[in-house]
Amino acid sequence: ALERICQESDTSRPLSIIAYCSLGYRSCVVAKRLQEELNKLQPPCTNRPISIYNLEGSLFKWANEGRAMIDDEGKKTTVAHPYTNLWGRLLHKDLHCWSKV
Secondary structure (H helix, E strand, O other): HHHHHHHOOOHHHHHHEEEEOOOOHHHHHHHHHHHHHHHHHHOOOOOOOEEEEEEEOHHHHHHHHOOOOEEEOOOOOOOOOOOOOOHHHOOOOHHHHOOOO
């Protein structure tokens, strides 16, 4: 991810990176680690401002709120993979998709 950020040629506008996962824990770790790694680069790999965020509540909260989502093919979707039955309790049942539709 760092290489891609550093190789980005369009430096005319700020770059925002939003990390997300099913629940928010893993994306929080990734966002923090990415920020730490970017801070270590001397000199910075780019002059453009870079902001890194963790999506609060992550994908399950996003889906439960009825927000727009796209699948891995770039198509609109209203469902998400609940990962396990346990974690699926945090995602509304009508939003569950256990296999590709």
